[in-house]
Amino acid sequence: MAAAVAGARTRGRSRGRGPGKKRFIDYPRHNKYGWRRWVPSWRLVAGTFLFFVASLMGVSAYAYSQVEIPKEADTARSQNNIYYWADGTRMVATGDGANRQIVKLPQISKHIQDAVVSAENKTFWDDSGIDPMGIGRAVWNMAKGGQTQGGSTITQQYVKNNLLDDQSQTLTRKAKEFFIAMKVGNEVDKDKVMAGYLNTAYYGRGAYGIQAASRAYFNTDADKLDPSQAALLASVLKGATYYDPAGYPEIDPNATAEKNTERATKRWKWILDEMQKDGKITAEERAKYTTFPKIQKPGQSANLTGQIGYLVRTAKANIKTQFDLGEAELERGGYQIYTTFDKNKVTALEKSVQKVIKENIKPKERPKTDTNVQFGGASVDTDTGAIVALYGGVDSTKHFTNNADATGAMVGSTFKPFVLAAAMRDGVRDKSWVPIRTPPPARSSTRTRAVTPARTGW
Numbered sequence: 001m002a003a004a005v006a007g008a009r010t011r012g013r014s015r016g017r018g019p020g021k022k023r024f025i026d027y028p029r030h031n032k033y034g035w036r037r038w039v040p041s042w043r044l045v046a047g048t049f050l051f052f053v054a055s056l057m058g059v060s061a062y063a064y065s066q067v068e069i070p071k072e073a074d075t076a077r078s079q080n081n082i083y084y085w086a087d088g089t090r091m092v093a094t095g096d097g098a099n100r101q102i103v104k105l106p107q108i109s110k111h112i113q114d115a116v117v118s119a120e121n122k123t124f125w126d127d128s129g130i131d132p133m134g135i136g137r138a139v140w141n142m143a144k145g146g147q148t149q150g151g152s153t154i155t156q157q158y159v160k161n162n163l164l165d166d167q168s169q170t171l172t173r174k175a176k177e178f179f180i181a182m183k184v185g186n187e188v189d190k191d192k193v194m195a196g197y198l199n200t201a202y203y204g205r206g207a208y209g210i211q212a213a214s215r216a217y218f219n220t221d222a223d224k225l226d227p228s229q230a231a232l233l234a235s236v237l238k239g240a241t242y243y244d245p246a247g248y249p250e251i252d253p254n255a256t257a258e259k260n261t262e263r264a265t266k267r268w269k270w271i272l273d274e275m276q277k278d279g280k281i282t283a284e285e286r287a288k289y290t291t292f293p294k295i296q297k298p299g300q301s302a303n304l305t306g307q308i309g310y311l312v313r314t315a316k317a318n319i320k321t322q323f324d325l326g327e328a329e330l331e332r333g334g335y336q337i338y339t340t341f342d343k344n345k346v347t348a349l350e351k352s353v354q355k356v357i358k359e360n361i362k363p364k365e366r367p368k369t370d371t372n373v374q375f376g377g378a379s380v381d382t383d384t385g386a387i388v389a390l391y392g393g394v395d396s397t398k399h400f401t402n403n404a405d406a407t408g409a410m411v412g413s414t415f416k417p418f419v420l421a422a423a424m425r426d427g428v429r430d431k432s433w434v435p436i437r438t439p440p441p442a443r444s445s446t447r448t449r450a451v452t453p454a455r456t457g458w
Contacts, residue, residue, distance in 0.1 A: 077102070078208075079333040083312055085343045086388065092308050093215070100208040102334070105195040108210055109225035113194055114280035115234035119271045121154040122278065124194075129155040129185020130178060156181040158197040198222075203233060204240020205298050217295050227281050228289040231271040235264050243267065246298050265292050307346055309396025310404065314387070315339050317405075340386035345379055349389040353377060376403025 027044055028037040040048075079100045083091040093099065105113075117124045123131050131153050152160070159181045184193065203213035210233070211222045217236075218229055225233070236243045243264045247257030276286040304312060315337055319325060353375050363370040379389040393399035428436045 077334070080212075081330070081333055081335045081337055083315060084336065084338045086338075086340050087343070088338070089343070090215075091339070091341070091343075092304065092312060093212070094304060094312060099206045099212045099216075100199065100333075101211040102199045102209060103195075103211045103222055105191050106223075108195065108198055108222045109230060111227045111230035111280075112198065112210060112222070112225050112233060114275055114278070115227070115230040115271055116154065116198070116237065118274040118278045118280060119234045119267075120157075120237070124154045125190055127153060127155075127185065129153060129181040129183070152177075153181065153185075154197050155185050155193050157201070158193050159184055161200040162196045201237055202240065203236050204244040205246075216298070218293070219296055227272065227275065227285065228268075228293045231268045231275070231289075232264065232293050232295070234271050235267040238267065245292075245295055261292075268292065305397050306395055307350055307390070307392060310390060310392030310402045311339065311341050311346070313392075313396070313402055314390065314405065315341075340381070340384075340388055341390075342388045345389035346391075349377055349379055349391050353391045374399075374403055376405075378404045 025044070027040055029039070029041065032039075079102055080093045082093050082101055085091050093101065121127070121131065156177055159177050198210040200209060202208055203210075203216070205213075205216040207213040207216040213233055213236075214220050214222045214225055214229075217233065218225070220229075241248045241251055241255050242260060245257060245261040245264050247260045248255040249257075272281070272286055272289055275281045276283060316330065319335075319337060320330060357375065361370045361373050363373075374393065375391060376393065377389075377391040378387055380386065381388050390404040392402040392404045396402075430436055
C-alpha cells in the first residue's frame, strides 16, 4: 500500500512538470509549473526587445540607403509674373501660375526665419531633419491642451511641400517623408531647406511663399518684415483658415473674422515671447510690439482693375513678340517684367481723359452722338520711342478692348502728321523697305525730327 501511494505521487508530479530539456527560447518555461510556465523571463523579454530594436534599425538603415532625394516638384516652382513700373517699383503680379515669387534667403527677413524656428522647430539649425523629442513634446503639449510646435520638423514640411508635393495623411507618405527628411537633413544645406520651405508654404489669401504672403498681408517685400509682422505670418502657417484675421466663414462658420483675430492674436503674442526666450529679439524689442500689426484687406495687393489691365496686356504682347515667347511659356510664370510705363504719367493721362469726358461728353443731353463715345490714348517718349503711358478705356475689367491698341478705336487722321514727318525724314519705301523716293536734300542745318510709330522699350 505504501509503495502504491508513492508511485501515484510520483506519477502525478511528473505529469505537472515541464520539458526535461531547456530550449534556446525558453517558452513556455521548462522549470516552472502552472501559470508560472506562461510568464516570460526577464531575459526573454529583454532579448525580444533587443531583437525588435535591432531589426527595426536594420530595416531603417536599408530604407535610408535605398531612398533618393526627389527632384523639386513642378508645383513648387510654379510662380506668377511680376510687372514693374519704369522707376522699378512693383506694379502688379499676375499669371496662370501660383501666386508665388521665389526669392533667395538673403531676400527674406531674418525675423521670419527666427519666427518659424521658434514656433515650429527650435532645433532646426542643428537637427538631422527629424526631431523625435519634438514629436514627443508636441504630443505631450497637445495632451495638456497648450500651445504646441508642430510634430513635423521644418525639413519634413519642406520635403512634403517642395519634393513630394503630397498632402495626403497616409502611413506610406509619412514613412517616405520621414526617410527623405533624414537624407535631406544630412545632405542638403540648411539655408536651402529654409528658403525652400518659406517659398513653398501656403499662407492663405492665395499666397504661396513668403514674398507673396508679405505682399498679401502687408504690401511689402519679404526682406522688410519686422518681428511683429513675421510673428503674424508664422501664425497663419498653422492654418490660414483659422488664423487669417480676415476670416473664412464661407469655409467654416467657426472661422469668422472675430474668432480668427482672437486666435491669431494669441498665437502672435506667444511666438514673440518664444522669440525672446530663444534670444532672437531682446526684451526691449519685444516690449515694442504690444499692438497687433496692421493688415490690409484681402485682394488689395494685386488686381488688374483700372488701367493696370491694359498696361499688362500691352506689355505681354510686346514681350511675346520681342523675345519670341509663347503664351503657355509666359503664363507658366516666374518672369520679372520691367516696363517703360511711368506711373505718374499714366495717372495724369487718365485724369486728362476723364476731364475731357466730363466737360464734353453728355449722353443724356445728346444721346444720338455721345452715347457710345470711347476714348483711347498713348504717350510716347520721342527720343526713345518708349511708351510711357496709355489710356485703354474706362476700366480693363469692365471695358475689355484696349482702345490704345490697334484692336480698339483707330487713331485716324491724328497720326497723319507723324507719317508725313517720317516720310520727309526717311523717304518713301514699299512694303519690302526698298526706297521709292528719297527725301529731299536738307536746305539748312535745321532738320525735321519725327517719331516712328509704336516702338516699345521693354
